[in-house]
Amino acid sequence: MSDRFERLGWKNKAFDTLNALFLLVLMLTMIVPFVNVLALSFSSGTASMQPDIVLWPKQFNAEGYEIVWKSLDIWRPLLNSVIVTLIGTTLHVLLSSLAGYVFIYPRLPGRKLMITFILITMMVPQEAIMIPLYVVNKDLHLINTLTALVLSGLVSGFSILLMRNFFLNIPHEMSESAKIDGAGEFRIFLTMYLRLAAAGLATVTLFEFVGRWNMFTAPVMFLSDSTKYTLQVALKAMIIDTSSNSGTYLVTTNVRMAGIVISIIPLLAIYPFVQKYFMKGILLGASKE
Amino acid sequence: MKILKRYGALYVMMVPVVAYFLVFAYYPLVKGLQTSFQDYKLMGDRPYVGFTNYNAVLHDSTFWDAMVNTLVIGGGILFFSFIAPLILALSLNEVLQAWYKKLTQMILYVPHLLSWVVIGGIWIFLLSPDNGLVNMLLVHFFHISPINFLSDPTLARWIVILLTAWKEMGYTCILFLAAIVSINPSLYEAARMDGASRWNQLIYVTIPQLGNTMKVVFLLNTLGVLRIFDQVFILRNPTVASKLDVLMMYTFQKGILEIKLGPAAAASFFILIITLALTLVVRRMTRFDEV
Numbered sequence: 001m002s003d004r005f006e007r008l009g010w011k012n013k014a015f016d017t018l019n020a021l022f023l024l025v026l027m028l029t030m031i032v033p034f035v036n037v038l039a040l041s042f043s044s045g046t047a048s049m050q051p052d053i054v055l056w057p058k059q060f061n062a063e064g065y066e067i068v069w070k071s072l073d074i075w076r077p078l079l080n081s082v083i084v085t086l087i088g089t090t091l092h093v094l095l096s097s098l099a100g101y102v103f104i105y106p107r108l109p110g111r112k113l114m115i116t117f118i119l120i121t122m123m124v125p126q127e128a129i130m131i132p133l134y135v136v137n138k139d140l141h142l143i144n145t146l147t148a149l150v151l152s153g154l155v156s157g158f159s160i161l162l163m164r165n166f167f168l169n170i171p172h173e174m175s176e177s178a179k180i181d182g183a184g185e186f187r188i189f190l191t192m193y194l195r196l197a198a199a200g201l202a203t204v205t206l207f208e209f210v211g212r213w214n215m216f217t218a219p220v221m222f223l224s225d226s227t228k229y230t231l232q233v234a235l236k237a238m239i240i241d242t243s244s245n246s247g248t249y250l251v252t253t254n255v256r257m258a259g260i261v262i263s264i265i266p267l268l269a270i271y272p273f274v275q276k277y278f279m280k281g282i283l284l285g286a287s288k289e
Numbered sequence: 290m291k292i293l294k295r296y297g298a299l300y301v302m303m304v305p306v307v308a309y310f311l312v313f314a315y316y317p318l319v320k321g322l323q324t325s326f327q328d329y330k331l332m333g334d335r336p337y338v339g340f341t342n343y344n345a346v347l348h349d350s351t352f353w354d355a356m357v358n359t360l361v362i363g364g365g366i367l368f369f370s371f372i373a374p375l376i377l378a379l380s381l382n383e384v385l386q387a388w389y390k391k392l393t394q395m396i397l398y399v400p401h402l403l404s405w406v407v408i409g410g411i412w413i414f415l416l417s418p419d420n421g422l423v424n425m426l427l428v429h430f431f432h433i434s435p436i437n438f439l440s441d442p443t444l445a446r447w448i449v450i451l452l453t454a455w456k457e458m459g460y461t462c463i464l465f466l467a468a469i470v471s472i473n474p475s476l477y478e479a480a481r482m483d484g485a486s487r488w489n490q491l492i493y494v495t496i497p498q499l500g501n502t503m504k505v506v507f508l509l510n511t512l513g514v515l516r517i518f519d520q521v522f523i524l525r526n527p528t529v530a531s532k533l534d535v536l537m538m539y540t541f542q543k544g545i546l547e548i549k550l551g552p553a554a555a556a557s558f559f560i561l562i563i564t565l566a567l568t569l570v571v572r573r574m575t576r577f578d579e580v
Contacts, residue, residue: 033411033422036422127515
C-alpha cells in the first residue's frame with residue numbers, strides 16, 4: 001500500500017524481512033509435506049519404511065506406482081472417479097446454466113417464487129438430509145451405482161446464481177434483437193449466452209470438477225461394493241485404514257504415497273486454469289447472493 | 290396464453306432443475322421429518338411412534354458427547370479459520386515484491402484444492418510417532434520422546450482444528466485481499482499526511498475498512514460449523530473417537546452403519562434446527578452493527 005520511498009529506515013526493513021520470513025515458513029508447511037510425499041513415492045519399499053527425513057527419493061524406483069496400479073488395481077477406482085467427475089460436471093454445468101439463464105428475465109411471472117424455491121435448497125445443508133437421501137437412493141435402487149454419485153449435487157443453487165451473475169453482464173439488447181430475428185430461447189441460450197459467458201462456464205466447471213473429484217461423503221454413504229469405489233474412498237481404505245496396522249497385509253509407505261500422488265495429478269493439471277478463474281468466481285459468489 | 294407464448298420456453302428450461310430439487314432436496318426433507326417420527330425399518334411396517342426417536346437421541350450420552358465435540362471443535366475452527374486468513378491477507382498486503390506475493394498465494398491455495406483424504410493421509414503420516422517427519426524433527430531438535438498426536442484426545446482436537454484452518458486459509462484470504470485492494474487509496478494518503486506509520490495505517494485504516502468482509506467470512510464459516518464431517522471421519526481412530534466425533538459423525542454412525550434410521554433422522558433435524566437458528570442469530574448480529 002505504501003510506496004517504496006516510505007520504506008527506508010531499518011525498522012521498515014526489519015519488518016519486511018520478518019514478514020517475508022513468516023510467509024516463507026507458512027509456505028514450507030505446504031511444500032515440505034508434498035516434497036516428502038513425492039520423494040517417498042519414488043523410493044523403494046524398504047527405504048520408504050525407514051525412519052528418516054526424506055526429501056529426495058532413496059533407492060529411486062517406481063515400484064510404488066507399479067504395485068498401486070497392478071496389485072492394488074487403483075485403475076478401477078480411478079476410472080470410476082473419472083466417469084463420475086466428467087459426467088457429473090458436464091450435467092451440473094449445463095443444468096445450472098439453464099436455470100441461471102431463466103433468472104435474467106426480470107419480468108418473468110413466477111420468478112420470485114422460483115428464486116425462493118432455490119434459495120431454500122441453499123439454506124438446508126446437504127448433510128442434514130443425508131439419511132433421507134440415503135433412503136431415496138435406496139428406493140430408486142441407486143445404492144452401489146455410480147449414478148447415485150452423479151445425481152448427488154447434480155444442481156446447486158450456488159452454481160445457478162453464479163451463472164446468472166455472469167449472464168447478467170451480457171447486454172440484454174442482444175437477446176432482444178436475436179428474438180426479433182426469430183431465434184428461440186434455446187438457440188439464444190446455446191449460441192449466444194453460453195459462448196459469451198465462457199468465463200462463467202469455466203469457473204463453474206472448475207469448481208464442480210474439483211468438488212466431484214474430491215467427493216467423499218456421498219460415496220461413503222452410497223457405496224459398499226468395492227468395485228464401485230471412487231478414488232477417494234479407495235485411497236482412504238488404502239492410506240488411512242492401513243496406517244493403524246489393521247490391514248490384512250502391510251502396504252508399504254511408497255505405495256501409499258504413490259496413491260496420493262496419482263490422485264493429486266488431475267487437480268494440479270487444472271491448477272493454472274483454477275488460478276485464472278477461481279478468484280473471480282469466489283468473489284462473484286460471495287458478493288452477490 | 291400470451292405469457293406462455295412469450296415465456297413458455299423459459300419454464301421448460303426450469304423443469305429439470307425444479308424436478309431435481311423436488312426429488313433430491315424437498316422430498317428428502319419431508320421424508321426425513323416423517324422418518325424421525327417413525328419406527329423406520331427398511332422392510333415391513335413403519336409405525337408412527339411420536340417423539341420416541343427424539344427422546345432416544347436426547348437421552349443418548351453419545352449424542353451429547355457429539356454435541357460438545359461439535360461446539361468445541363466447531364468453535365475452534367470458527368476462530369482459527371477466521372483469524373488465520375485475516376493475518377495472512379494483512380501480511381501478504383505488506384509484501385512489496387509482486388512475484389513473492391503471487392507465489393505465496395499460489396502455494397497457500399493448493400491445500401484447499403485437495404481432498405481431506407489426501408490432506409489427512411499426508412498429515413497422519415507426518416504426525417505418526419514411528420517415522421513421521423514432525424516427530425523426527427522434534428526429536429532431533431528438542432530431544433524429546435515422540436508424541437503420538439492423534440492418540441491424545443486433546444492434541445487430536447487441536448490437530449483437527451488447526452489442520453482445517455491451515456487447509457482453508459489460502460482460500461478465505463482471497464476474500465480479505467480483494468477487500469483490501471478495493472479500499473479507497475485516498476484514505477491511506479490522508480493517513481500518511483497526518484504522519485501515520487505503517488502500523489497505524491493498518492490499525493486505523495485497513496482493519497476498520499474490512500468490517501463488512503469480516504462479517505461475510507464469519508457468516509460463511511458459521512454455516513459450516515455443523516457440517517464438519519470429512520476431516521473427522523479421516524482423522525479419527527478408536528482411541529480418540531469419543532473426543533472427535535461430531536454431530537454429523539453421530540448421524541452417519543446411527544443411520545448408515547447401525548441402520549437406525551428413525552433416531553438418525555431425528556438427530557439430523559436437531560442439526561438442521563441448530564444450523565438455521567445459528568444462521569439467524571449471526572445474520573441478526575451482523576446486520577445490527579451496520580445500522
